[in-house]
Amino acid sequence: MSKPVKPGAGEAAEYVLGLLGQEDSRAFAQRLKSDEALRAKVEYWEGMFSDLPAEQAEPPPTGMFEKILDRIEGEGADLPGTVTKRAGTANWFEISPGIKGRLLHVDRAQNRQYLLIRMAPGASYHPHSHDADEQSLVLEGDLSFGDLNLKAGDFHVATPSSSHPTGRTVNGCLVHVAMSLDQH
Template identity: 30%
Template sequence: MTSEPTDMPEDDALAAEFALGLLEGGERAAFAKRLREDRALAAKVTYWQAHFAGDGSEIEDLAPPPRVKTKLMQAIAPEGARKKGGWLGLRGLFGGLALAGCVALAVFLMQPPADGFAPQYHADIAAQDETLLLTALYDPEHSLLEVTVDAGAAPTGRVLELWAIVGEAAPVSLGVLNADGPSRLTLTEAMAAGLTTATLAVSEEPPGGSPDAGPSGAVLAAGAVTAL
């Protein structure tokens, strides 16, 4: 039986909102900064991520505070997701996503980078049905983008290719992603232009990547780049 909290501590409520991707702007950045130093707070985020993913069978079943539900409904209510072909349909795909916080991001924030990689931006890239989930971390100072596939994979005989879409411009390929393990992409000046305000998209392509200037296969997932 799920209990409805009436006096949940502020940190628990914030952790639930962070896990669902509902914190924005300065509030999200401030919370992410705290995660780097507060392991107890990171544990709260991990709890809610497991709870919302339906993997909380071994922990006390608590309902998130009402304000979390309100924020979530505000995030997903304005526009339902619509299936459209090609990259022009990305706004419909992205509009209906309830972006979940990623465990990998919380773990990364808790561990100081050993190789100088210091991301300042991230994107939760998700398919409409969440069968494909990726996390992108961007370090503009070193023009490095690291992408991790958290769930799902390319169809058999195909590869995943990452694209950046800035405003109304045509998509720019950022590279083919590794089938196993994180992909560390070094971006050219042209690739990095406008990336901090871009939408990242992933398409399925033939081995070696798209033979065209844009995606030749189906666009499977998308997510907006935001500051940490």
Template identity: 35%
Template sequence: MADHRKPGDGEPLDEDILVALLSAQKPVPPDRETRDRIWARLRQLRVSGAGHVTRKSTEGMWFDLRPGIRVKPLHADRRAGYRSFLMQLEPGARYPSHSHDQDEECVVLKGTLRIGNLEVHEGDYHLAQCGSEHGELHSDEGALIFLRTGYAETAPGFWQRMEILGRTLRARLRG
């Protein structure tokens, strides 16, 4: 597998170590200007209409999931038990085969993605049903996909880190 790190990136941290470091971090309140900008952006989300949330392509944060793969959380609903996010795979990136505890829906927005022996293209839809397994995800040319999956699925340690970051951000905003 190709190494997708850039010069100066260093070795990736073990997931358990990263979670421990993030958990131990004490919140530092942002300065007033930064806090005001964040609250203004949050108010814009509410202004887009009751019951509607719009996330522009230039908004939100991308997080590295593994070398050559990053994700951008879009929405999570614990009560309904799902989350949706974008996943971007750089050319040559791979995600290991895995099983599904809940349904996972995938739409290819850009590029081509191999799911085991299956090849899906821009505009194609794929459903991995609860209890199913599929082969390694791989993209020779790179791909951007939309995923909607069960809340507990998709790299639980990764989502644990995102929740810790979210709590830290909320604590800083209150400061």
């Protein structure tokens, strides 16, 4: 039984390494005849693997094959001109006790930053004012600003010159926030 065919760079690397099953390899070779982008991926991987020795004296360490496949799948995962932040490699930083943030993207041209904010159950955030729009989308849980109660799926915009009372969560929350780089 052959492996399922994966699209993209991973499949091209597997083809070059000879890891595709016979049927998948034939189908891939057929696609190469008419797919210029796919040929470019194969050429890329041929160049990447050209320095590998043809034969190896001893077997590779346990788990090495899986690490190579993980790396292959990671290569080309981002589309040209894009950035992907993987959940498994997230760098969370402490904002205040019970509140962590993860910077997703900085757009200096628009003076904006995009973050995930995770608040533990019972956490609160200090009152603050806004000099520019701050957009919040509650992804999980609950978040309240005074009498305003937000839940998963609720979107909230704080406009310039507005202010938030203390932000609180009862059960914890995960919020996507888009805000000015100048806002703290």
